[in-house]
Amino acid sequence: MATTSSSSGDNEASKIKKQCLGWIEWFRGWFCLIYEMLFQRIMASHLHNPMPLPPINDLTCIVTGSTSGIGLEIARQLAQAGAHVVMAVRNTKAAQELIQKWSVDSAGLGIALNVEVMGVDLLSLDSVARFAEAWNARSAPLHVLINNAGIFSIGEPQKFSKDGYEEHLQVNHLAPALLSVLLLPSLIRGSPSRIxxxxxxxxxVGFVDAEDMNITSGKRKFSSLMGYSNSKLAQVMFSSVLNKRLPAESGINVLCVSPGIVQTNVARDLPKIVQSTYRLVPYFIFNAQEGSRSTLFAATDPQISEYCELLKADEWPVCAFISQECRPANPSEEAHNIQTAYEVWEKTLEMTGLPSDALEKLLEGENVKCRYGHEQQ
Structure with missing residues (x-):
């Protein structure tokens, strides 16, 4: 009788849905954040600045959010190393001005840049889908998709895009996820390729409730910190499932990187007291060039593909995660929650207007109808 009662209690407990991070997980998360800020420069002291890149003249790379901060450095260094770089940005005029400046700087070094600009607004899923349609229509290979663009509106009230989604969630997770899936035909043509x-x-310090990704149910009080950290965790979870579902023969690997704690334009949105802290501790915080190194490493290092394939063969529950010191790292404990990751996967497809079998259809060379894109023009 006691055994039956205990078993029944365990079953009931298993049905209770986790509502937030446990205090141990929360403490561990903040410890990781503080530790990285204080010691990231020491841990990355072995890296050169700028990051030396291997020959990449045959690579085509799309870089979102490449008119400022880390994205600007990523695009510039890839272009100067010989890659064909597509700057996927909202402000196309600013991108064109940057290209002119880079061209002048590179002319003296005898380097001819191959950079172009395409407009995309991540706060509009229509814009994201149209961007993917335009690129796929070229029937050209894509070797590296770098989803760099992101927002962190510290201290701001909850805001929603015209698509009805919380802005951090859309820009940091939904839009990159939609772009990654829709560009699979071009990534297959560019195989071996990387996202x-x-x-x-x-x-x-993030926690994702797949039933409340927009944080509108009232179960949790929204804060910009919550919006940002949750969106980044959702991205890791979605990336893990995408990488797991892509067959080895596709030649596409998916990975996430941490740039470290970086002084970028996000500081413009910080409270004045926090901006003052940024200025007082420049030794601890990376500049944009230093912050770009882990992404450049992940995009170009020849051994990355082998590492990703090894993780997939071992059925590791999360995708490859590269730290700011350009070494393999382990994502958060919550990122290893496989059940939630698959719930995030399914909910993300639903929110971005993709059918549940979109990945399988695209891998088979079939067309996929998305709720967003050309039909909305």
Whole structure:
């Protein structure tokens, strides 16, 4: 009788859905964040600045959010190393001005840049889908997709895109996820290819409820910190499932990277007291060039593919995660929650207007109808 009662209690407990991070997980997450800020420069002291790149003249790379901060450095260094770089940005005029400047700087070095600009607004899923349609229509290979663009509106109230999604969630997770899936035909043509998601150590303090990804149910009080960290955790979870579901023969690897704690334009949105702290501790915080190194490493290092394939063969529950010191790292404990990861996968497909079998159809060379894109023009 006691055994039956105990078994029944265990079953009931298993049905209780986790509502938030446990205090031990929460403490561990903040410890990781503080530790990285204080010691990231020491841990990355073995890296050169700028990051030396291997020959990449045959690579075509799309870089989102490449008019400022880390994205600007990523695009510039890839272009100067010989890659064909597509700057996927909202402000196309600023991108064109950057290209002109880079061209002048590179002319003296005898380097001819191959850079172009394509417009995309991650706060509009229509815009994201149209961007993918335009690129796929070229029937050209894509070797590296770098989902760099992101927002962190610290201290701001909850805001929603015109698509109805919380802005951190859309820009940091939904839009990159949609772009990654829709560009699979071009990534297959460019195989071996990579999807590199610029993530954050702050995903360690995130918690995702797949039934309340928009944080509108009232069960949790929204804060910008919650919006940002949750969106970054959702990105890791989605990336893990995508990488797991891509067959080895596709030649596509998916990984996330942490750039470290970086002084970028996000500081413009910080409270004045936090901005003052940024100025007082420049030794601890990376500049944009230093922050770009892990992404450049993940995008170009020849051994990355072998590492990703090894993790997939071992059925490791999460995708490859590269730290700011350009070494393999382990994402948060919550990122290893396989059940939640698959729930995030399914909910993300639903929110981005993709059918549940979109991945399988695209891998088979079939067309996939998305709720967003050309039909909305």
């Amino acid at each position: 590199v998601n610029v993530n954050s150590i702050m995903h360690h």
